Amino acid sequence: MMDVDAKQVLKGIYCNSLTQYSRFNSREVNIGGVKMGGAQPIRVQSMTTAFTMDTEASVAQSIRMIDAGCEYVRITAPSMKEAQNLAEIKKGLAEKGYHTPLVADIHFTPNAAELAAKIVEKVRVNPGNYADKKKFEEIDYTPEAYQKELERIRKKFAPLVEICKAHGTAMRIGTNHGSLSDRIMSWYGDTPKGMVESAMEFIRICRDMEYHDLVISMKSSNTQVMVQAYRLLVQTMVAEGMNYPLHLGVTEAGDGEDGRIKSAVGIGTLLEDGLGDTIRVSLTEEPEFEIPVAQALAKRYEERPSVPESEVENPDFELPPNFSPFEYNKRASAELNTFIGGHQVPRVILDLSKENLKDPQILAPAGYNYSPILDKYNMGDQSIDFAYLADELPSFTFPGNLKQLYNYNTWLKLQNKTNCHPLYTLEQYIQATEKDKALNLVRVYHDDLEGDLFASLPFDKTLVFVLETTKTHGMADQRAFFFKLLNAGIDTPVIIKRSYRFDETESLENKELKTQLYGATDLGALLLDGLGDGIWLDAPQVSTKFRVSTSFGILQATRSRISKTEYISCPSCGRTLFDLQETTQMIRSKTDHLKGIKIGIMGCIVNGPGEMADADYGYVGTGPGKITLYRSKEVVKKNVSSENALNELIEIIKQDGNWVEREI
Template identity: 85%
Template sequence: MDTQAAAALKGIYCNSITQYSRFLTHEVNIGGVKMGGKQPIRIQSMTTAFTMDTEASIAQSIRMIDAGCEYVRITAPSIKEAQNLLEIKKGLAAKGYHTPLVADIHFTPNAAELAAKIVEKVRVNPGNYADKKKFEELNYTPEAYEKELARIKTKFAPLVEICKANGTAMRIGTNHGSLSDRIMSWYGDTPKGMVESAMEFIRICHGMDYHNLVISMKSSNAQVMVQAYRLLVKTMVAEGMNYPLHLGVTEAGDGEDGRIKSAVGIGTLLEDGLGDTIRVSLTEEPEYEIPVAQALAQRYENRTQIAEEDLENPDFDLPAQYSPFEYNKRESAELNTFIGGHQVPRVILDLSDQNLKDVNILAAAGYNYSPILDKYNMGDQSIDFAYLGDKLPSFNFPGNLKQLYNYQTWLTLNDKTNCHPLFTLKEYISASQKDVALNLVSVKHRDLDGDDFANIPFDKTLVFVLETTTEFGMMDQRSFFFKLMNAGIDTPVIVKRSYQFDDAESLAQKELKTQLYGATDLGALLLDGFGDGVWLDAPQVSTKFRVSTSFGILQATRSRISKTEYISCPSCGRTLFDLQETTQMIRSRTDHLKGIKIGIMGCIVNGPGEMADADYGYVGTGPGKITLYRGKEVVKKNVSSDNALDDLIGIMKDDGMWVEKEIV
């Protein structure tokens, strides 16, 4: 039995969850640009121009291709757009561009069947290709459900035959927010429902001997997305399939939030060895998505591949309370009601390289000093620990900001109030004096097997600071958590990741990599329920950037909420307003609403379902017309876009969810 099959039988979704090994998939040919197998991770994006505007679509496609896009996706919501894909294709060819085109289809099988004769790949959404969505609960007997599957095959099979005849590839793309009423009623709003939604269509293709398939499981919730992909792979392998995976977090948003949320989801799966093509969905111009996707993919181009024969046995003893398919936070001791247990993950910032004579250095850490009041004002993104190393500040720190010092320096402090030591493992074992509240000890995974670790005097003041220097840092740290859990050790753990980039790189490149690598490495562990704190060590970027990135990772993993969350689609030819402009307008008036999730959708295809778990929704329903939602409930229809944001705020006020923005 091969490694993949053996792993699947043990409930593992990839070759190894403790060592890096790329999961090999079936190779698919998409217009001569192959995907899957041992091919590189492919980069793609989607146009936002109106599909019937041929010249605009061509120009935008060229900008995307020049940026490094290897597949260009274009929406085809009806026959006329599908037909115009031929003109776009001819126009690109005339300018010397032959990049494969992908038609994006939702509700219109006839458009899909036409597009499949023109372009190299079609994308269908099983949630709305053969079903209508009315948010109704339906009751089926097993026999009735089987009849529904037969109905779907009748509607879907003609497209499969056309794709076979024309050598056209297909992506079966499930979206968490657009699961059909049938799937929702039978399987629930779950990763299992997402997987079965795709598998129904995959099984039809498989049974018709059509294998030019790519599969995706997208959600705006990175945790749901990761669980769904993992369960999909396990399900496919159990049924003798290994189709390539298209990775993406849908409606990720823009700016920092969009990049971090995308990296949490996509990066976690890439670390697992999963993923053959990626699309980063940002509410920005599509060519801006490409460098982000490239930075994610390039990290794995030269990643050392563990040989199959050297992989750990799939019988690796996973902790009983761990499941890769559902979220369970590791149980840790709660120390002084501050860290561990049910407390939110804490944020640590290294200030040892800063001017500790300047009281304003804490502004970047979320503490603004008022000389008039002689007090600090905390923000929603205020750090919890400041690491000062061997340096002493010349001013008093705010009372709720804990200071960390290297052990030998901590010993010299006359006043140790709110000050805690950071030990090496050897220092902690031999220390004659320790803190009565919190003692932090730096450890690495390999320390678990040493004599020093065996001699640790465990008590309810101990916190581990977990570091790593290996190439497979995330899996190295994940293994540490597995072994702690198997040993019954509930000591809280702060996860520390350190990054040093080439000095020749620009600041923007260093910042992007800090965001993406940090979101991947810390985010993957947080999604698995591991970590009572995060310490992002990246001295080449500013302290403010490190703080913002740390809190952004916690927000994207839903581990600690510190700001408003925007679930905004990346736009396409169906969009009925300027998404970038509208998102910024809404953000400017609502970005102080901590914990509120606002969905901003350009059309009804990406409407109430696609908003998933948004608290409120702003959805385009016609030129200049907006429909407003509370959750998935329509509150106001066809509101003028001139008044829609005011009306949305009015709904929040009626719900008691609105607070006025403080003027600083």
């Protein structure tokens, strides 16, 4: 157990420091000889998608995962026969010289968990499914009745704890937002607190039985909910003298770019605050492809010096009034010319100063397609709002709704300043004799807040800050800037700028991956807390198109600005009842023009109905060749043939008036 800093808990602090990188001191847990938590490195893991009863396929896939760097291999065991076959998979791996710890994934079957705990190094149980049956009923409990339910859970769960103690088996208590029990939903509501209490009920039983080989997770497909739940979990554990290690993950993140960005937003936000001991990036792809993404996220923090908790500065750092890390509230900022700040969506800035400014086609990757025949631009759903041109002047006419940014001295010389706005240094802005009547953007750093220049800054309703950082722990540096604005009551809109430069010897693929993951982490962490009125991803080593898609992907993943269809797609496992990757691509090909619609694609019922709460429509496998279709949590059609299921889903969307024809 750990000493509790009650003052920190009372202030709502959920990590060692909000201003410095300081890794949270979790309890060390031994999982088959590969330790996790404490001073151990952040471990990476994944989950097989092969049918668990297919020993050969499971062994072969596990080896591919391990060779890619997977440190724990998770395998589903939905029934006794799969749990028993874990012994054969383990034997097959050992015969080939592989001894990586195996984790059995259990949901509804305590007897399978008890058997698996005697075979593998770790079992994962889902509190929402392990001792409760979900019927989506609201139950009115008295405190006495609720206490009896806890006693029932203890009786059902205690045998597994005893087996784990006897065999030295670790356990993950893994709450899923989408599978909270009716009991939890009725008592706590569909909230991060409900997620935390769902796990804490099981954790307290383990503590009372003096079993501490625990790892805890709070997964959701909604990054805001996921981050808030983990923060609240840590605060709750600390208040009760606990510090069990954390397994981080965004469930049903999806595939490709969307899945990587969404995972980095959720996982990276927590890693920035020193939370997290193992990570799993859930992608709708082959499991070995998850590992390089997880490794890239983890390695960033292995290379970042951690300040010991005892040496953390500003221990009395206060959260701003009306700011809570456990709920989303957008920072109130002034709305300038109905374009930026206030209730406007976050704006996207793109540096085009190094492009060929003689050809209007350079704007196509930025969302503006020029037609020479019609002499006009067509806007896409992902169209940038500002083009930074520095000191370069285009030789063609820009679209009327794309604002141009110039360095101040160049802006002064423009003959026609319509739709053109200046970017100043702080000193330039204070000394400027001519300013724009609409928008004036000023580059600032956190350290500027304490200087004489900032103190003499003339505030008005044209001012926008472009917040930069040069600090290694840049997210916290920029967050501290926002907190000081909040404490001072300054409502000037802020564009968050992050700059990334990588070793030129690295491959383009690595540069793109790091840009994607680092940008999603650093920008996403602030956006999740409602901080920021725009983003500027400065990464000249990757293409314009990549920077644009990444920027809008970050806004989508944080639910700050919706520009495309969102797919809540599980990563597949041995329970999956259809080819998830193929099905996801099939559904995407017919629906990816439905901006703002969220479609859940689930391989089985385990995370089906519950996860539909975060989706507008759902496509869930319920048997071989059979699909059940959902409208949110409501079942609309059961056991539809897989050949007709997509057409039936489209028909439901049409009936709701949410279908639009694809533009040609």
